[in-house]
Amino acid sequence: MTSERPLIVARTRDELRVGLDSLAKHGTVALVPTMGALHAGHLSLIERASELCDTVIVSIFVNPLQFGPNEDFRRYPRDLEGDLEHCASYGVRLVFAPDEGVMFPEGPPAIQVDPGALGEGLCGAFRPGHFRGVLTVVATLLGLTRPDWAVFGRKDFQQSVLIGRMVEDLALGVRVDVAPTVREADGLALSSRNAYLSEDERMDALGLWMGLSAAQELYGSGETDASVLIDRVREGVSQHPRLALQYAELVDPETLAPLEKAVPGSVAAMAAFCGETRLIDNVVLGQTSPDPRVRPEPRGGWSS
Ligand code: AMP
Numbered sequence: 001m002t003s004e005r006p007l008i009v010a011r012t013r014d015e016l017r018v019g020l021d022s023l024a025k026h027g028t029v030a031l032v033p034t035m036g037a038l039h040a041g042h043l044s045l046i047e048r049a050s051e052l053c054d055t056v057i058v059s060i061f062v063n064p065l066q067f068g069p070n071e072d073f074r075r076y077p078r079d080l081e082g083d084l085e086h087c088a089s090y091g092v093r094l095v096f097a098p099d100e101g102v103m104f105p106e107g108p109p110a111i112q113v114d115p116g117a118l119g120e121g122l123c124g125a126f127r128p129g130h131f132r133g134v135l136t137v138v139a140t141l142l143g144l145t146r147p148d149w150a151v152f153g154r155k156d157f158q159q160s161v162l163i164g165r166m167v168e169d170l171a172l173g174v175r176v177d178v179a180p181t182v183r184e185a186d187g188l189a190l191s192s193r194n195a196y197l198s199e200d201e202r203m204d205a206l207g208l209w210m211g212l213s214a215a216q217e218l219y220g221s222g223e224t225d226a227s228v229l230i231d232r233v234r235e236g237v238s239q240h241p242r243l244a245l246q247y248a249e250l251v252d253p254e255t256l257a258p259l260e261k262a263v264p265g266s267v268a269a270m271a272a273f274c275g276e277t278r279l280i281d282n283v284v285l286g287q288t289s290p291d292p293r294v295r296p297e298p299r300g301g302w303s304s
Contacts, residue, residue: 007087008094012102016144019094026093027054031147031174033138036060036097037077037192038086040294041153041182046090048179049151058087059141060097065108065133077195096145103140112136113170115162118256122158122269123280126246134159135166142167142174150174155181155189157269157282161256181281181291187213189281190294196277204240205274211236211248212283215268219285224262226250229285237272246271246278253284 008023010016023029030049034042042058049056060083067073080097087095113135115124124131142150150167152160160178167176181189187209188194188202197205211233218232233248248270250259259266264286271280 005091005093007084007092009084010094010096011098013098013144016094016096016098019096020145023055023093028148029053029055029057029145030149030151031057031059031141031145032151033059033061033141035062035076035192036083037079037195038083039182039190039192041155041190043086043090044182044292045151045153045179046087046092048177049149050091052149052151052177053147055094056090056092057094057096057145057147058083058092059145060095061103061137061141063103063133063137064100065112065136066130067133068127068129071127072193072196075196077192096141103137109136109140113139113166115166118162118165119158121256121258122247122249122251123271124158126271131159131162135162138163139166139170139172142172147174149177151177151179153181154178154282154284155191156280157267158256161254180289183209183291183293185293185295187293189279191279193277193279197274201242201275201277204242205277205279207237207240207243208270208272208279208281209236210239212268212270212281216283216285216287219262226259226262229262229268233268233270237270242275244273246273250285 008019010019030053032045032049046056062076064073112132115131115135119131164176167174183189186206188206214236215229215232230248230250237243237245250266250268253265253267262285266285267282269282
């Protein structure tokens with residue numbers, strides 16, 4: 001996909017204001033918030049955003065508030081130049097790429113968004129403060145860009161639920177769309193963190209998808225007992241020596257409450273360490289259309 005229209009790159013709040021003003025005549029606006037190192041998963045959100053709105057804005061900000069003290073904030077992959085090329089070729093009109101001083105001119109915000117009970121389970125149980133950091137920055141980005149729509153990925157399932165609730169509960173006046181997880185040809189969910197994996201780890205990382213897809217299949221054949229389905233996820237993981245499961249749960253897609261019986265739309269969600277790299281994934285039971293896959297691309301490019 002190419003665009004004739006130039007890409008505006010805003011690094012400061014003033015540049016963002018000027019850029020947004022210049023786009024004001026161009027109809028509805030969709031925001032795709034990211035931490036950069038864009039891959040085909042992010043690009044699918046951009047495509048979805050351009051279906052929803054006339055103008056697409058992408059934010060690129062590696063958000064320090066959402067990383068714990070022993071997490072990978074410093075080494076998180078960054079590639080602004082490559083990201084801008086991808087954005088330009090996908091018809092994005094404006095990229096907002098602030099640094100920390102621009103996002104938090106007074107230091108970390110004194111007022112932050114508390115995810116409440118919805119942020120306590122699943123990933124929230126293992127990453128204290130993570131979702132508070134995510135919601136605080138997403139709310140700030142929404143305030144700065146004032147889009148009609150904001151688009152997120154189901155890959156970060158709990159995050160997408162929390163953002164949907166935040167927007168409703170705080171009446172933020174933006175509509176939220178959640179796009180399906182884009183996967184490698186073999187099923188591994190695309191993630192910027194996959195870049196950390198060694199060749200051996202990359203092979204074992206497939207255990208997440210093997211477990212989840214086996215559970216999905218078992219559900220398709222009539223099994224609804226959550227513990228049996230989750231055991232299937234565990235089996236998929238246990239066959240891969242470099243994987244260490246952090247959690248696997250079957251939950252309600254809105255309340256995130258653990259379920260004993262699966263119904264259509266229940267979500268099996270999991271996190272596992274593959275070596276030092278923490279990976280997450282999930283599947284929706286009874287989902288009729290398969291998640292999109294990236295075709296293998298011998299020269300290292302993408303074709304989603
Ligand atoms: P990140 O840059 O990892 O913070 O992700 C930015 C957005 O891209 C979030 O809404 C993620 O859920 C979404 N995303 C990340 N990986 C994928 C994927 N494989 N498929 C679809 N969306 C994704």
